[in-house]
Amino acid sequence: MPTVRDVAERAGVSVATVSFVLNGTKPVTPATRQRVESAVAELGYRRNELARALASRRTRIVALAHPTGEHRFGSSTPDFVTSAGRAARSRGYHLVLWPVDTDGGELRELLGQGLVDGVVLMEVRMEDPRIGVLRTAGTPFALIGRTADPAGLVHVDIDFDRSVAIALDHLQKLGHRDIALVTARSPLPDYGPKVRTRAAYERLCAERGLTPQLYDCDPTAPAGRALVPELVERATAVVLMNEYATFGVLTGLAHAGYVVPRDLSVVAFMSPDMGALADPPLTVLHSPGPDLGRLGVEALIDQLEGTAPTEPALLPYVFEEGRSTARVRA
Amino acid sequence: MPTVRDVAERAGVSVATVSFVLNGTKPVTPATRQRVESAVAELGYRRNELARALASRRTRIVALAHPTGEHRFGSSTPDFVTSAGRAARSRGYHLVLWPVDTDGGELRELLGQGLVDGVVLMEVRMEDPRIGVLRTAGTPFALIGRTADPAGLVHVDIDFDRSVAIALDHLQKLGHRDIALVTARSPLPDYGPKVRTRAAYERLCAERGLTPQLYDCDPTAPAGRALVPELVERATAVVLMNEYATFGVLTGLAHAGYVVPRDLSVVAFMSPDMGALADPPLTVLHSPGPDLGRLGVEALIDQLEGTAPTEPALLPYVFEEGRSTARVRA
Numbered sequence: 001m002p003t004v005r006d007v008a009e010r011a012g013v014s015v016a017t018v019s020f021v022l023n024g025t026k027p028v029t030p031a032t033r034q035r036v037e038s039a040v041a042e043l044g045y046r047r048n049e050l051a052r053a054l055a056s057r058r059t060r061i062v063a064l065a066h067p068t069g070e071h072r073f074g075s076s077t078p079d080f081v082t083s084a085g086r087a088a089r090s091r092g093y094h095l096v097l098w099p100v101d102t103d104g105g106e107l108r109e110l111l112g113q114g115l116v117d118g119v120v121l122m123e124v125r126m127e128d129p130r131i132g133v134l135r136t137a138g139t140p141f142a143l144i145g146r147t148a149d150p151a152g153l154v155h156v157d158i159d160f161d162r163s164v165a166i167a168l169d170h171l172q173k174l175g176h177r178d179i180a181l182v183t184a185r186s187p188l189p190d191y192g193p194k195v196r197t198r199a200a201y202e203r204l205c206a207e208r209g210l211t212p213q214l215y216d217c218d219p220t221a222p223a224g225r226a227l228v229p230e231l232v233e234r235a236t237a238v239v240l241m242n243e244y245a246t247f248g249v250l251t252g253l254a255h256a257g258y259v260v261p262r263d264l265s266v267v268a269f270m271s272p273d274m275g276a277l278a279d280p281p282l283t284v285l286h287s288p289g290p291d292l293g294r295l296g297v298e299a300l301i302d303q304l305e306g307t308a309p310t311e312p313a314l315l316p317y318v319f320e321e322g323r324s325t326a327r328v329r330a
Numbered sequence: 331m332p333t334v335r336d337v338a339e340r341a342g343v344s345v346a347t348v349s350f351v352l353n354g355t356k357p358v359t360p361a362t363r364q365r366v367e368s369a370v371a372e373l374g375y376r377r378n379e380l381a382r383a384l385a386s387r388r389t390r391i392v393a394l395a396h397p398t399g400e401h402r403f404g405s406s407t408p409d410f411v412t413s414a415g416r417a418a419r420s421r422g423y424h425l426v427l428w429p430v431d432t433d434g435g436e437l438r439e440l441l442g443q444g445l446v447d448g449v450v451l452m453e454v455r456m457e458d459p460r461i462g463v464l465r466t467a468g469t470p471f472a473l474i475g476r477t478a479d480p481a482g483l484v485h486v487d488i489d490f491d492r493s494v495a496i497a498l499d500h501l502q503k504l505g506h507r508d509i510a511l512v513t514a515r516s517p518l519p520d521y522g523p524k525v526r527t528r529a530a531y532e533r534l535c536a537e538r539g540l541t542p543q544l545y546d547c548d549p550t551a552p553a554g555r556a557l558v559p560e561l562v563e564r565a566t567a568v569v570l571m572n573e574y575a576t577f578g579v580l581t582g583l584a585h586a587g588y589v590v591p592r593d594l595s596v597v598a599f600m601s602p603d604m605g606a607l608a609d610p611p612l613t614v615l616h617s618p619g620p621d622l623g624r625l626g627v628e629a630l631i632d633q634l635e636g637t638a639p640t641e642p643a644l645l646p647y648v649f650e651e652g653r654s655t656a657r658v659r660a
Contacts, residue, residue: 061391061426061445066412081411082396085427094445096391096424097415115391115424221606247607254609276551277577277607279584 002043011039059117062088062300063098065107065130066122067188084120084293091301093117102188104133111137118304120144120296124155126190140303144296145192150312154303156295159314160196161203163285166319167239167267168204170283175328176237176265179205180213182227182249184242197241217245224248232258236328237265243274250278261326272320283325285317332373340369389447392418392630393428395437395460396452397518414450414623421631423447432518434463441467448634450474450626454485456520470633474626475522480642484633486625489644490526491533493615496649497569497597498534500613505658506567506595510543512557512579514572527571547575554578562588566658567595573604580608591656602650613655615647 004022008015013032020028021036028036039045064084081097088095096116100106102123107130111119117140121130124145131153134141143155150157164181171179181201183194198214205212213235217223224245231238231249240246246268253260260266260280268275268282275282295313334352338345343362350358351366358366369375394414411427418425426446430436432453437460441449447470451460454475461483464471473485480487494511501509511531513524528544535542543565547553554575561568561579570576576598583590590596590610598605598612605612625643 081427082429085429089429094426094428096426097411097418098424099412099415099419221611244603244607251609273574277574279581281551 002045004045006043007036007039007045010043011035059115060092061094061096061116062297062304063096063110063116063119064122064297065098065100065119067100067102080122080289080293082293083290084297087294087297088301091298093297093301095297100130102128102130104129108133108137111139118142118300120300122296123188124157124192125188126192126195140300142296142300142303144292146312147192154299154312156292156299156313156315158193158287158292159316160193161200162314163269163317164197164200164204164239166316167285168201168208168210170319170321170325171237171239171265171267172208174237174265174325177210177328178213178235178237179210180215180231180235180238182215182217182224182238182240182242182245184219184245185216186219194241201239217242219244221245221248221251224250225252228252228256228258232256232264235264237267237325239267239269241269243268243270246270246282247278260324262329265325265328267325269317272322275320275322278322278324280323283322284320286320287317288315291315332375334375336373337366337369337375340373341365388634389445390422391424391426391446392627392634393426393440393446393449394452394627395428395430395449397430397432410452410619410623412623413620414627417624417627418631421628423627423631425627430460432458432460434459438463438467441469448472448630450630452626453518454487454522455518456522456525470630472626472630472633474622476642477522484629484642486622486629486643486645488523488617488622489646490523491530492644493599493647494527494530494534494569496646497615498531498538498540500649500651500655501567501569501595501597502538504567504595504655507540507658508543508565508567509540510545510561510565510568512545512547512554512568512570512572512575514549514575515546516549524571531569547572549574551575551578551581555582558582558586558588562586562594565594567597567655569597569599571599573598573600576600576612577608590654592659595655595658597655599647605650605652608652608654610653613652614650616650617647618645621645 004015004018008018011018013036017028017032018036021033064081085095098110100110102125119134119139119141121141121143124143124147126148128147131147143153146153146155146157168179183198186194202212215227217227219242221244224242225248228249240249250260253264258264266282267285269285271286272284275284292315334345334348338348341348343366347358347362348366351363415425428440430440432455449464449469449471451471451473454473454477456478458477461477473483476483476485476487498509513528516524532542545557547557549572551574554572555578558579570579580590583594588594596612597615599615601616602614605614622645
């Protein structure tokens with residue numbers, strides 16, 4: 001592969017002059033520019049982006065740090081990651097995937113390599129040790145998610161308060177007052193989305209004079225199925241933030257002779273694609289996943305480039321009515 | 331951030347000597363080494379990995395090139411991408427996501443930047459223009475998937491012949507002879523997995539004296555549902571390589587009063603997790619997705635490091651019996 005030295009020799013100029021032409025850092029005469037450009041073309045020389053990065057102390061590489069472990073991703077994750085990749089690319093950046101543990105040790109190690117200009121953190125916990133690691137390293141970062149106290153942190157997240165309110169509004173308009181919430185057990189301690197959803201539900205129930213009925217079960221169909229007797233006994237509607245358990249609830253209901261939505265109205269936090277797999281198709285609140293991936297990367301790049309004061313974006317889940325919710329039975 | 335120059339100054343040695351110590355490229359006296367190491371520690375100097383990369387012409391960054399467009403990923407994609415990221419990391423490499431078009435233009439542009447040591451190509455087509463782009467650029471690559479003629483190409487893929495044989499063996503043992511195959515329409519022309527699955531099915535039907543019944547429909551539940559009248563009329567069993575349509579077939583059957591597996595045995599190409607969402611839980615052939623992601627990255631890195639002659643790996647889907655297949659009715 002030809003080097004900048006080869007170009008300089010062929011053009012009969014200094015290496016510095018070649019650099020001035022290629023990087024536009026100093027004016028050169030048109031004749032010199034012409035000689036350098038011809039040499040570049042003749043030799044098929046390609047600028048080494050890493051050399052440029054090194055010179056500028058900017059690599060235009062950003063990392064998406066995601067947990068390695070047992071945490072089960074929701075069905076919107078592929079959209080999420082690919083939209084983050086696309087957003088980086090459209091701004092002229094590369095996105096590297098950093099599968100790292102949640103305590104920050106592996107993140108610290110990777111940051112020490114000096115490869116990336118910044119990091120987007122996924123799956124943020126209420127108290128997240130990775131944030132201290134990023135601050136110590138002096139690496140710019142943005143969160144997809146947020147900590148218990150996100151003031152001063154660049155972040156984008158779901159508006160869980162608003163999302164739960166949308167679900168309750170829909171069901172209350174249909175006359176329901178006995179509305180259960182089912183979340184998913186996760187090996188991630190104090191996982192933000194779950195903590196916030198449960199808190200929003202409890203607060204809204206209190207404000208609206210509803211009795212909260214909170215369940216938390218494994219993210220599996222059998223775990224959902226096991227909840228059915230108690231749900232039909234105590235509730236007329238259920239909101240599930242647990243994709244796999246949702247299908248178990250539906251199967252359990254069908255096998256016990258119950259009909260959705262006649263005997264139980266069901267609202268699920270899942271994609272419409274997945275909701276359409278159920279019978280009847282589910283009323284869903286779907287994650288703005290692709291928007292979050294894109295917005296998280298853009299918030300980081302805005303910060304790196306100082307192009308805009310980044311306002312935290314809080315997006316609600318998007319409501320889409322299916323055929324799994326109906327007026328409460330008299 | 332302290333530079334190598336700062337270290338040299340503090341230690342009272344030349345920049346070259348610092349480099350000899352840090353990179354172990356030339357022996358230095360113990361006293362000199364000690365001075366340099368103290369200066370490194372005092373200044374908190376961190377080696378710039380990019381500078382090393384530049385020096386070695388190796389970046390230890392590899393790309394996972396995946397399509398940007400409308401192609402719908404299967405449910406195993408998240409496992410796939412994260413396992414590829416983990417495999418890269420465990421070998422000391424970074425994995426960048428490159429969302430690129432399928433005609434190779436964007437890939438050519440990215441390769442020109444000199445960022446990566448090699449590329450893993452996903453979602454390979456039977457004739458794939460990206461391969462010519464990689465060859466022209468002289469960039470090492472590995473395929474997850476394979477072209478029509480993959481001889482000489484480092485690749486890992488699913489053994490579609492073996493996978494279809496496993497499905498047919500299972501159903502034939504249960505007495506079925508009228509076995510339909512349903513694949514998914516894709517905007518990717520000549521998409522390898524589909525082409526190979528259909529070809530394997532036709533060849534095996536011919537060898538076994540079965541009459542092929544081939545269907546191709548959109549990857550949606552309604553498209554699957556629309557197939558039900560013809561399936562129950564013509565087949566006693568169906569193999570579906572179309573996750574979303576599978577659920578439509580099940581709903582359509584239930585609504586028309588048919589019972590699975592009594593009236594139709596169903597084998598689905600999908601994850602056991604997803605198969606467990608159905609009622610009854612489905613007999614599945616599940617993608618060795620995580621293994622493929624890992625093996626694709628390892629095949630590339632083996633090639634980069636010259637550590638092993640890489641044999642193409644062909645892995646079958648993994649059979650897992652559910653309750654959706656039964657002996658054919660007399």
